[in-house]
Amino acid sequence: MDLNLNGKNAFVCGSTQGIGKAIAEELANLGASVTLCARNDGALDQVKSELFHTSGQKHQTLVADFSKPDLLTAALDEHIGQGNQYHILINNTGGPPGGQAIDAGIDEFRIAFNQHLICNQILAQALVPGMKEAAYGRIINIISTSVKVPLQGLGVSNTIRGAVANWSKTLANELGQFGITVNNVLPGATATQRLSSIIENKAKKTGKSIEEVDAAMKASVPAKRFADAKEVAAAAVFLATPSASYINGVNLPVDGGRTGSL
Ligand SMILES: NC(=O)c1ccc[n+]([C@@H]2O[C@H](COP(=O)([O-])OP(=O)(O)OC[C@H]3O[C@@H](n4cnc5c(N)ncnc54)[C@H](OP(=O)(O)O)[C@@H]3O)[C@@H](O)[C@H]2O)c1
Structure with a gap:
């Protein structure tokens, strides 16, 4: 199997802690240069300093708040304008607060839609041209098993996750011809x-x-x-490797078998 990511550049969102951080670490372990993205500047620098870099990788950080999509667009314009190009995009951010859908305010849906779907779209549009040029692209969305079976007490999250999953499947159909795959990891x-x-x-x-x-x-x-975050990261990072070239448009639960459907 070809799991080598030497020479590959990865943009990892929500990477100061949890699943995103574990993915960033594993990508770096396989040789990728990683750009860490989240809100907390100090935490980003701390994670960056801990990443494996002995394959000559150049790790970077980009501060962005996904509750402000316009600022994300501006930050990415500048970053990509500086000549940064990516082969791998990990779409990941904080989950929406809990509660029943029927009790959620309209703004809660708007905020979650912006933070998840709109920011994913902004990131994809910024990074896909570089992936096309390289004829190598991996877009991996960290969503939730609620894509398959809605979870009790996570009404807004359940709703937004479905939208992200269908957005992702649509992109998989559109981008497969360019050597770009788009897949979803569904953590339990x-x-x-x-x-x-x-x-x-x-x-x-x-x-x-x-x-x-x-x-x-x-x-x-x-x-x-x-699950340990590393177990979710292992699945996501496999999807980023050359060996996963023919896996496209799938939902991959990493849930210890919890989801009550195939
Ligand atoms: N853990 C689970 O059991 C589980 C299960 C199913 C699905 N998920 C989903 O998987 C994703 C990751 O989960 P996790 O458990 O790793 O979450 P986490 O520990 O809360 O980490 C979230 C990451 O996203 C960043 N983030 C949060 N809000 C942000 C914003 N507005 N703009 C930019 N970055 C932001 C955080 O960094 P900063 O604070 O520095 O910005 C952090 O690095 C979430 O969508 C979560 O709902 C998790």
Whole structure:
């Protein structure tokens, strides 16, 4: 198998912690030069300093807030204008807050749509020309298993994830002819800050202890445990390699078997 990413440039969103950070680390381990993107400047520099770089990679950071799509466009225009080109794009950002769809304000939907779908589109439009030129492109969207089966208490998230998944499948159809693949990784419950805050909120709402909520969530997974972010990253990074060249337009759950559908 060809898992070598030497000479490849990767743009990894939401990479200061959790799944995005684990993906950035694994891409660098395979030889890619990584541009880390998120809001927190100091955290970006910290992650950058920890990335494997002995294959002569040049890692970079780009500060952007995906709740402000216009600023993301401007930052990318400048960044791409400086001659940066990419082979790999990891679309990933913070998940929308919990709650039932019926209770969510219109603005909650607008904010989530901007942060997920609109920013993904801005990133794809900025990076795809370079991928076409290189005849090598991998767009990998970190979404959620709610694409397949909506999750209770994540109404806005369930809605937006479906939109991102169909956007992705559409792009896969359009871009396959250029050597560009577009795929979705659907994490199940993964031990990150996002999961901790979901568990805390559930405990508050139900009056149960954090330990009780944690144990019930684990019991619902055939693997009887949460994923480590590295396990989700391994799937995403495989999709970025030369060996994954004929995998296009798929949803790949990495959920320990939790999702009740194929
Ligand atoms: N963990 C799970 O169990 C799980 C399960 C299913 C799906 N997911 C989804 O997978 C994705 C990643 O999850 P995670 O658990 O790794 O999340 P996380 O630990 O909360 O990390 C989110 C990352 O996104 C960045 N981010 C957040 N808001 C941003 C914004 N407005 N603009 C730019 N960057 C922003 C954060 O960095 P800064 O704060 O520095 O900006 C951070 O690096 C999310 O969409 C999540 O909903 C997670």
